[in-house]
Amino acid sequence: MINFKTNYLLLLTFLMLINLGCKDSSKDVAKPTGTTKEKPNIVVIYMDDLGYGDLSSYGATEIETPNIDALANGGVKFTNAYATSATCTPSRYALLTGEYPWRNERARILAGDAPLLISPQQQTLPKLLSKAGYQTAIIGKWHLGLGEGDVNWNDTIKPGPNEVGFDESYIMAATQDRVPTVYIENGNVVGLDKNDPIQVSYKKNFEGEPTAKSNPEMLTLKWHHGHNNSIVNGMPRIGFMKGGEAAKWKDIDMADHFLQKAQAYVKRHKKEPFFLYYAMQQPHVPRTPHPRFAGKSGMGPRGDVILEADWCIGEFVKTLEDEGVLENTLIIFSSDNGPVLNDGYYDDAVEKLGDHDPKGGLRGGKYSLFEAGTRVPFITYWKGKITPGVSDAIVSQVDLSASLADFVEVEGNKTDSQNLMSTFLGKSKKGRDHVIIEANSRTALRSGDWLMIPPYKGNAVNQNVGIETGISSEYQLYNLKDDRSQQNNLAEEEPSKLEELVNLYENLLK
Known part of the structure; x- marks a missing residue:
């Protein structure tokens, strides 16, 4: 007969086994396994012309961005993250292809009627994720060209996002400041009256x-x-x-419109793994805040649309939570290039800037080879799976392709993309050793703490926008650890380091 002491020991052992079996593994980050339903959703939120210093989580004191800050405070905030280019089309090309934009001579700011920049035969991020069973969509700004030339806007437009890997697309063709000013859903202009052709x-x-x-x-x-x-x-x-009067968008409703499409997409596909590229238009010109946000920032329309975008992101994340998928969704937030104030319109962006510094203490801005052109906010957030923190690792948006392919365990072709998934998930502090950045087809090298800019012909200042371009007839060499604002060119003082980086840069270009 088993005595009381034996019963007690058996019971204690049993309870310990149950406790071990119920161990909370929410903090263990691992690759997705099992059926497609168990794979985490992936959302890339991509803002347009948002500077390194435009968020309160990145040091802004004159503007509050609580919803984006919540992602930064609950995930990994990167301080050395780069868009590949200081302008939009090239950065978007690299984000989706894993290839540096300077390798494609057409990867420049495209006109609204330009042919598709990405080849339908090319490897893309949505194609890679589709291999792993993901439903894929883009909602928002495209600006990578459409068709093959001489687009007929009154018929189905091909090739486009759907031909390079997206199952669903709801886009504007280029940017808010370019025609055609219409939405395009899966290749067809939304709300088009055939009797009023575009x-x-x-x-x-x-x-x-x-x-x-x-x-x-x-x-x-x-x-x-x-x-x-x-x-x-x-x-x-x-x-x-x-023409196309019935199809033309209302600028002040654009943010709400894209948000509603993104929310509806989540609701439709919450029972399957999805990849959503949510490409927001703010704070690109023309800045047209909804009346709910007009005047709220005190910095004119540019500040207002940043507040508007922050609200949209908060509402989107709330939708993920309400639909029960937030804890199974990896969110990646960034911007396509650095900031610009007057980019073609008189909208008080300069006059009402006050003490706000969109560059966050960096030098340059949009169109520039200096740091503010390509160093951008970059945040990864996965509730319960990513431990909050700050990373100084050098990472690039071009790395999302190889990283996410490895994450969902699919094979891809070799590109410029590097697998930094453990870094993006906060499990490693190691980033890239080197990254090549680009502005208006000119390139420079970030290597460790150093930035080397080769000599180029051209203007030192873009007079239209009042931003230093980083162009000089002499080599430039900056130690970013000691000289974050790039005020001290060390090219003459550090000839051996300059030679080392020039040789490395030339080899990387090959």
Whole structure:
């Protein structure tokens, strides 16, 4: 007969085994395994022209971005993260292909009627994730070209996002300041009246159509440079457009519109693993905050649309939570390039800036080889799976391709992308040894604490936007650890280091 002491020991052992079996593993980060339903959703939230210093989590004191800060405080905030380019089209190309944009001579800022930049035969991030059973979608800004030239906007437009790996697409063709000013869903213009066909040209205006130059009285926003062609909703644009009146977007509703599409996508696909590329338009020009946010920042429309974007992100994350998928969703947040104030319109971005520093103490900005051109906010968040922290590792958006492919265990072709998934998940502090950055087809090298910019011909300042380009007729060498704002060119003082980096740079380009 078993006595009381024996019973007690058996019971204690049994309870210990149960406790071990119920051990909380939420903090153990591992690759997804099992059925497709168990794989985490992946969301890339990509802002447009957001600077390193534009978020309160990155040091801004004149503006509050609580929803983005919640991602930063609950995930890994990267301080040495780079877009591949200081302009939008090239950065988006690298993000989706894993290839440096300077390898493709067409990877420059595209016109609104440019042909598709990514080849349908090319490896892309959505194609890789599709192999792992993911449903894939893009919602928001595309700006990677459409069709094969001479697009017929009144028929299904191919090739486009759907032909390079996205199962669903709801986009604007280029940017908010370029025609055509319509939404395109899976290759078809939304709300198009076939009796009022769309015509688009980037060469000449259509007879009788008003422009910012011919009819300035129609403008609600004055143009500064470049944006003086067709007028839509009182806004002067780049390029000429005729027709399609019923399909034209309302600028002030764009943020809400894309948010609603993103929320609806999550609700439709919450029972299967999904990859959503949520490409927001803020704070790119023209900055058109919804009336709910107009005047809220005190910094004019640019500050207002940053607040608007932060609210949209909060609402989107809330949708993930309400639909029960937040804890099974990896969120990656970043921006396509650095900040710019006056980028073609008089909208008080300069006049009402006050003490805010969109560059976050860096030098340069959009269009620049200096740090503020390509060093951007970058956050990874996975509730319960990523331990909050700050990482100084050098990472690039080009690395998402190889990293996420490894994460979901699919094979991909070799590209410029490096597998830094353990770094993105906060499990490693090691990043890249080197990264090549680009601005207007000129390249430079970040290696360790050093930045080397080769000599180039061109203007030291982009006069239109008032930003230093980083262009000089001499080599430039900066120690970013000691000289974050790049005020001290060490090229003459450190000839051996310069030679080392020049040789490395030339080998990497090969």
